[in-house]
Amino acid sequence: MRFAVRVKPGARREAVGGRYGDALVVAVTARAIEGRANAAVCKAIAKAFGIRGHDVTIVAGERGRDKVIEVPDAPDRLDELLRC
Numbered sequence: 001m002r003f004a005v006r007v008k009p010g011a012r013r014e015a016v017g018g019r020y021g022d023a024l025v026v027a028v029t030a031r032a033i034e035g036r037a038n039a040a041v042c043k044a045i046a047k048a049f050g051i052r053g054h055d056v057t058i059v060a061g062e063r064g065r066d067k068v069i070e071v072p073d074a075p076d077r078l079d080e081l082l083r084c
Contacts, residue, residue: 002059003078005045005067009037016048017084023066024081038062045069049077 004023011027018025028040042056049056049071061067 001072001078002068002070005041005061005069007037007041007065007067009040009065014040014044016044017081019082024078041067041069045071048081 004021006020006023006025008025008027009030009032011029013027014029015027016024026041026044028037028044030036030040038058042058043053046053046056051071051073055072057070059068059070
């Protein structure tokens with residue numbers, strides 16, 4: 001499954017949920033330095049979906065706030081997370 005994500009790096013706390021246009025909002029405490037925020041995004045999404053971190057892949061948007069994420073065989077929680 002692929003979906004769009006809007007990242008908020010440097011947030012006070014980690015959170016996955018909400019909508020920014022059609023994208024899922026992911027807030028991470030890590031700053032966007034040396035790929036730390038990307039790693040934190042993958043970890044946060046994995047935790048929210050209840051899967052392993054290395055199963056989450058950033059398909060597009062490595063260097064920006066808007067990303068496309070791929071999660072194979074993920075439970076269908078995306079709609080629930082978008083409503084938060």
